[in-house]
Amino acid sequence: MNWEEFERVFNDCILEGNKIIIKSKLHEVIKFVIDNYTYNMLKEITACDIGNGKTELIYHLYSVVDEEDLFISVTVTDEAESIVDIFKSAIADENEIYDMFGIRFAGNEDLKRLYMPEDWKGFPLRKDYVQDDTRLAWNDNNDT
Amino acid sequence: MTITTLKLNLGPQHPSTHGVLRLLLELDGEKILSCEPDVGYLHRGMEKMAEKMSYIQYLPTVDRIDYLAGFFYSELLCRIIENATGIELPDKVRAIRVMLLELNRISSHLLWVGAFLMDLGAVSPFFYAFREREMILRFFEKLTGQRMMYNYFVFGGVRKDIEYLDDVNEIISVLPEKINDYEKIITENPIFLRRTEKKGVLEAGKAINYAITGVNLRASGIDYDYRNQDSLYKGFDFRTIVLEGKDAWARYKVRIMEMRESINIIKQALDYLKKAKPLEQHLIPPVNLKLPEGDYTAQIEAPRGLACCFVRSDGTDKPCRLKWRTGSYYSVNLLRELLVGEYLNDAIAVAGSLDIILPEVDK
Numbered sequence: 001m002n003w004e005e006f007e008r009v010f011n012d013c014i015l016e017g018n019k020i021i022i023k024s025k026l027h028e029v030i031k032f033v034i035d036n037y038t039y040n041m042l043k044e045i046t047a048c049d050i051g052n053g054k055t056e057l058i059y060h061l062y063s064v065v066d067e068e069d070l071f072i073s074v075t076v077t078d079e080a081e082s083i084v085d086i087f088k089s090a091i092a093d094e095n096e097i098y099d100m101f102g103i104r105f106a107g108n109e110d111l112k113r114l115y116m117p118e119d120w121k122g123f124p125l126r127k128d129y130v131q132d133d134t135r136l137a138w139n140d141n142n143d144t
Numbered sequence: 145m146t147i148t149t150l151k152l153n154l155g156p157q158h159p160s161t162h163g164v165l166r167l168l169l170e171l172d173g174e175k176i177l178s179c180e181p182d183v184g185y186l187h188r189g190m191e192k193m194a195e196k197m198s199y200i201q202y203l204p205t206v207d208r209i210d211y212l213a214g215f216f217y218s219e220l221l222c223r224i225i226e227n228a229t230g231i232e233l234p235d236k237v238r239a240i241r242v243m244l245l246e247l248n249r250i251s252s253h254l255l256w257v258g259a260f261l262m263d264l265g266a267v268s269p270f271f272y273a274f275r276e277r278e279m280i281l282r283f284f285e286k287l288t289g290q291r292m293m294y295n296y297f298v299f300g301g302v303r304k305d306i307e308y309l310d311d312v313n314e315i316i317s318v319l320p321e322k323i324n325d326y327e328k329i330i331t332e333n334p335i336f337l338r339r340t341e342k343k344g345v346l347e348a349g350k351a352i353n354y355a356i357t358g359v360n361l362r363a364s365g366i367d368y369d370y371r372n373q374d375s376l377y378k379g380f381d382f383r384t385i386v387l388e389g390k391d392a393w394a395r396y397k398v399r400i401m402e403m404r405e406s407i408n409i410i411k412q413a414l415d416y417l418k419k420a421k422p423l424e425q426h427l428i429p430p431v432n433l434k435l436p437e438g439d440y441t442a443q444i445e446a447p448r449g450l451a452c453c454f455v456r457s458d459g460t461d462k463p464c465r466l467k468w469r470t471g472s473y474y475s476v477n478l479l480r481e482l483l484v485g486e487y488l489n490d491a492i493a494v495a496g497s498l499d500i501i502l503p504e505v506d507k
Contacts, residue, residue: 041352044469046454060441060452060469064352064368089355092477100191115187115506124192125465 005036019058019071026074027081027107030059034086038063039070042083045093047101049127053077055101082107100125149177154491156185162259163502167479169491176491179483181476186506194466199225199299200430202466207293209468210504212255215241215248216446217468218297219376220453223442225299228435228457229428236420237301238376243312243413244284244296246406250319251280252447253399256499257326260396263496264339269330276322283311299433301425312414316407323403331397340393344482344494347390354478358449358471359402360498362386363394370445382409392497399499434461448472448499470504 003015010029014021022029033039043060050056057080059072074080082105084090094105099114102123113120122129155166164185170177190209194202199221206221207214219241226233233241258273281291286308288296296303330336346356351364361368362385369384371377385401387394435457443452449471458464475498482498483491 041355043355043357043450044452044454044467046465046467048456048465058439058454064366067368067373087355088350088353088481089474089477091480092473096473113184115184124189 006032018069019073021073023074026057026059026072027083027086029072030061030083030086033061033070033072038065039068040064042087042089042093043069045090045097047097047103047125049101049125050075051127055103057097057103059083076103078102079104079106081105084108099123102126147172152488156182162496162500165476165495165500165502165505167483167491167495169483169488171488174488176483176486176488179480179491181479183473183476183502183505186502188503188507190468190507191466194463196462198430198461199433199435199463202463203298203430204293204295207295208503209470209507210446210448210472210501211292212501213248213252213447214292214294215244215297216444216451217453218294219245220442220444220451222297222299223376223444224440224453224455225428225433225435227442228438228440228455229299231300231426231428233301233376234423234425236417236423237425238378239413239416239420240302240306240423241297242376242380243306243410243417244294246409246413247280247283247312247315249447250403250406251277253403254280256399256447257330257396260496260499261330261336263492264336266330266336269326272322272326272329276319279311279315279318283308283315286311299428299430301423301427305423306417309414309417312410316410316414319407320404323400327400331400337393339490339493340396340497341391343392343490344486344497345390346478346482350481351478354481355474356449356471356478357474358445358447359398360395360449360475363398364390370443370450374443374445377409380409380412392493395497395499432461434459435463446471448501448504449474468507470507472500472502472504475500476505 012023039061041062041064043062046058048056054075054077056073056075061070080103082094094108095111095114097103098111099116100123121133150171152169152171154169156164166182168180168182203221206217209217254273254277258270261269285291288294346364348364348366351361365386365388367384367386382405385398385405387398437457437459440455443450452469454467455463456465479495482494486494
């Protein structure tokens with residue numbers, strides 16, 4: 001894989017093995033990668049709460065032609081760039097991340113609660129999540 | 145003239161949705177204009193649960209992610225731990241695992257054949273398929289004590305040495321004949337052909353864009369099977385089944401052919417295991433197991449597409465973040481495009497042909 005061109009265009013990224021850590025311009029980077037290399041499948045997007053209200057998003061790309069995996073990591077606060085115009089599979093991933101981490105994706109207006117009930121408060125996989133919904137059995141005050 | 149459309153809830157209690165999938169369809173007559181899948185009726189919080197449990201406490205629960213193919217998810221979690229601690233599996237453990245995984249794949253595909261034909265209105269293949277599946281489940285029960293939630297793989301090996309190889313021998317000697325019987329009833333059946341040919345056509349480009357993997361991708365003509373890259377399967381000789389059909393019929397045919405290929409793999413594993421010495425394995429002590437700080441990923445070719453596991457460890461005995469990628473979740477996402485333009489009675493056939501299982505979607 002020839003990364004010289006990539007590093008020339010996006011000069012503030014760090015390359016660690018098959019993982020690229022970028023600071024911003026996610027949509028642009030992914031567009032560049034799929035246009036210039038053979039990566040064509042987005043296997044999954046993983047979100048990790050890294051504290052201080054920040055979340056790391058790891059995009060797992062795959063090239064069916066070269067059988068290679070590539071990870072692109074970006075750190076966001078509350079809002080990220082949506083890539084549903086590039087990969088349709090991201091509809092599923094972005095919705096799941098919104099449901100579990102509360103991250104909004106600019107450009108994807110179709111976000112809704114997926115696994116959790118529609119009126120659920122809070123985002124369960126965040127580290128600062130407190131399980132205080134009254135529908136949970138241990139929060140039922142009448143049961144004392 | 146105004147066109148009036150009808151909103152129809154397909155599911156969550158419909159018997160053909162294989163669990164609790166709800167599809168919100170917009171119909172013009174019987175033609176589907178749009179489809180909105182709604183999931184989450186089976187959400188158990190597998191990922192949140194992992195953050196509160198040590199690895200060995202979590203291991204028995206992962207079989208429940210896909211209760212028809214539990215071995216695959218146990219294997220995936222074990223693989224994460226083994227990669228992180230740098231343990232090499234002995235050849236016998238590899239052979240045992242490959243044999244059980246492939247048997248599990250066959251039992252999962254058999255259930256699909258039965259359920260899919262039932263979706264289409266043919267009831268008898270369901271009983272034939274379950275008759276053969278029962279043989280496999282009986283063997284699993286003898287070996288692991290459980291029919292579906294096995295908890296047999298442990299970090300670094302298996303819980304106890306393999307037994308009852310004669311049962312496996314019988315299964316693989318009977319199965320090819322039975323699969324021929326299915327093919328005689330189903331494959332060229334004119335009613336089956338009319339319900340599946342050119343239905344739910346999935347072009348290769350679209351399949352990749354929707355991150356469809358596994359059988360559904362291979363039936364669209366893309367040669368991608370993670371088993372070819374998998375070190376567990378090193379030394380086993382098998383072919384990747386790829387068909388160009390792209391429709392529901394091709395997905396059926398790939399599954400049938402894959403079962404035959406799995407029997408082939410089981411034969412090779414069985415030949416090795418018959419001659420192998422008693423099992424010697426060095427298990428990783430699971431109590432107070434701490435993974436070094438860092439990110440770990442593992443992948444496996446599960447019956448319903450590629451499954452991935454991601455673990456981020458902060459050096460303690462519990463994962464900081466654990467994520468599952470399951471094939472069915474992306475197949476459900478695909479329905480929003482694949483069903484558009486089809487007729488309502490084909491919606492069941494098309495959705496059924498993708499082999500969606502809801503516990504895997506909801507996690």
